[in-house]
Amino acid sequence: MKRILVAFAFIGLSLLSCKKDEVTPAPTAQNLYFPAVGSSVWETFTPESLGWSATGAAALDEFLNQSNTRAFLLLKDGKIVIEYYNGKAANGATFTANSNWYWASAGKTLNAFLIGKAQEDGHLSIQDKTSKYLGTGWTSLTPAQEDKITIRHQLTMTTGLNDLVPNPHCYTANCLTYKADAGTRWAYHNGPYTLLTQVTEKATKQDFDTYFKTQLADKIGMGGFWMTLGDDYVYFSTARAMARFGLLMLNKGTWDKTVVLKDAEFFQAMTSPSQNLNRSYGYLWWLNGQSSFMLPTSQMVFSGSAVPDAPVDMIAAMGKNGQFLNIVPSQNLILVRMGDNPDDNEVPVVFLNDLWKKVNAVIKK
Numbered sequence: 001m002k003r004i005l006v007a008f009a010f011i012g013l014s015l016l017s018c019k020k021d022e023v024t025p026a027p028t029a030q031n032l033y034f035p036a037v038g039s040s041v042w043e044t045f046t047p048e049s050l051g052w053s054a055t056g057a058a059a060l061d062e063f064l065n066q067s068n069t070r071a072f073l074l075l076k077d078g079k080i081v082i083e084y085y086n087g088k089a090a091n092g093a094t095f096t097a098n099s100n101w102y103w104a105s106a107g108k109t110l111n112a113f114l115i116g117k118a119q120e121d122g123h124l125s126i127q128d129k130t131s132k133y134l135g136t137g138w139t140s141l142t143p144a145q146e147d148k149i150t151i152r153h154q155l156t157m158t159t160g161l162n163d164l165v166p167n168p169h170c171y172t173a174n175c176l177t178y179k180a181d182a183g184t185r186w187a188y189h190n191g192p193y194t195l196l197t198q199v200t201e202k203a204t205k206q207d208f209d210t211y212f213k214t215q216l217a218d219k220i221g222m223g224g225f226w227m228t229l230g231d232d233y234v235y236f237s238t239a240r241a242m243a244r245f246g247l248l249m250l251n252k253g254t255w256d257k258t259v260v261l262k263d264a265e266f267f268q269a270m271t272s273p274s275q276n277l278n279r280s281y282g283y284l285w286w287l288n289g290q291s292s293f294m295l296p297t298s299q300m301v302f303s304g305s306a307v308p309d310a311p312v313d314m315i316a317a318m319g320k321n322g323q324f325l326n327i328v329p330s331q332n333l334i335l336v337r338m339g340d341n342p343d344d345n346e347v348p349v350v351f352l353n354d355l356w357k358k359v360n361a362v363i364k365k
Helices: 054-066 104-120 151-156 190-194 196-204 208-220 239-250 264-270 349-363
Strands: 069-076 079-085 225-229 232-237 315-319 323-328 333-339
Touching: 054 069, 054 079, 054 349, 069 239, 079 239, 104 151, 104 190, 104 196, 104 208, 104 232, 104 239, 104 264, 104 315, 104 323, 151 190, 151 196, 190 196, 190 232, 196 208, 208 225, 208 239, 232 239, 239 323, 239 333, 315 349, 323 349, 333 349
Parallel strands: none
Antiparallel strands: 069 079, 069 333, 225 232, 315 323, 323 333
């Protein structure tokens, strides 16, 4: 298997002419680098120019190689510092920067952003009842129970619908049964989430894929496509496309000088604790550094941060089998990981914590 690790001084590749003594403090978000829309060119830093550890980078490379990782990117100030590919793509070819991979539940964050855009455009309010767009009887609840569920409950995993049904991915009415009143119980439940695509279509009166492409993907040059897998609607893209979305999030909804989402209030709410049941969950984004967290398939509340070795201000898109997009505003860092299953957890936070231990050994001064 061919592995690619870009821009490491210890293998003799110097992609930038900057020297260690030319490194300046991290710029503000307004000074981030943005790769041009429609171009494959993406500027880089060498780890050496940032004062990063070559020994740590070698250990990270080995960790990625042993953990079924297909793609890994680490960006600083919008520029690529580490780029790694390994193994086979879906078509059996060698995995490269042009290979598409599934986001799994990390793609939920794309829907959250798009709901914010639809609200900004005046198509909906997240306080609207879901039945306004899906009609009454979209669940098996009584009319009074169903009437309490809003779009915001779908965004925050607090619909109260029973996630313990045989197929929690199913979104037909017979699968959506009562467990608790909306807003009183947090449970990671894919069925109600998936229906957000229908909410968007009904509210905007546009095909979901079209609205997504014109209002988000095209504006930042993010290639990719949505595909139905079983009951789920899953996004596929390259690792660099995922990094583009991360850069948009790092700059709070603005791509270079193009404002994609200008609603600062929604953006702040999306990336802050959305309820007190699971403090580590915003609007389909996972939040690090909180006082407690919950995980899928469990009602246990754990004390402390979900990823203790990651920066406390990290926000994370996380999906099954270790699909990760991590954004760290305080350090202008973006981390992307795509690949096969590193462990058996729905959201493998233990693996992510181990990954951050390796990253910390790279970026330490």
